[in-house]
Amino acid sequence: MSEVEDFLTTQEEQEIVAAIREAEKNTSGEIRVHIESSSKKNHYDRALEVFYQLKMFNTKERNAVLLYVAVHDQKFVIYGDKGIDAVVPDNFWDTTKNSIQKHFKNGNFKQGIVDGVLKAGIELQAHFPWQTDDEDELSNEISRG
Ligand code: CA
Numbered sequence: 001m002s003e004v005e006d007f008l009t010t011q012e013e014q015e016i017v018a019a020i021r022e023a024e025k026n027t028s029g030e031i032r033v034h035i036e037s038s039s040k041k042n043h044y045d046r047a048l049e050v051f052y053q054l055k056m057f058n059t060k061e062r063n064a065v066l067l068y069v070a071v072h073d074q075k076f077v078i079y080g081d082k083g084i085d086a087v088v089p090d091n092f093w094d095t096t097k098n099s100i101q102k103h104f105k106n107g108n109f110k111q112g113i114v115d116g117v118l119k120a121g122i123e124l125q126a127h128f129p130w131q132t133d134d135e136d137e138l139s140n141e142i143s144r145g
């Protein structure tokens with residue numbers, strides 16, 4: 001869909017991938033970004049479906065996080081795996097969500113995603129610090145619906 005193509009320039013995409021790489025320097029957690037135009041399903045359910053399609057449960061500590069964005073619907077969901085849910089409070093993602101929301105409202109999508117990714121990395125660091133034997137368990141490339 002052209003809408004998704006137009007959403008981010010190649011340059012902006014590269015900045016997001018760089019942010020993921022940067023965020024993962026602080027934590028053993030894995031962060032992925034998925035962008036699509038819209039979803040007929042409830043966005044939370046759709047994020048969960050994408051999480052499984054991308055096999056994001058394939059981490060040793062079950063600590064992957066998906067930032068799902070439906071461009072046309074102007075919706076986003078942050079979905080963290082059960083390893084994260086087990087150790088963090090319910091409002092854990094609020095600061096990350098706020099970072100994203102603020103920029104999305106102003107139409108700064110790239111900056112919203114970059115800030116959200118970096119914020120998620122910092123939040124995860126406290127519970128899942130980076131280890132010397134860290135592996136990049138999940139691709140840092142953006143996934144498109
Ligand atoms: Ca890793």
Ligand code: CA
Nearest residue numbers: 136138139140
């Ligand atoms: Ca990764």
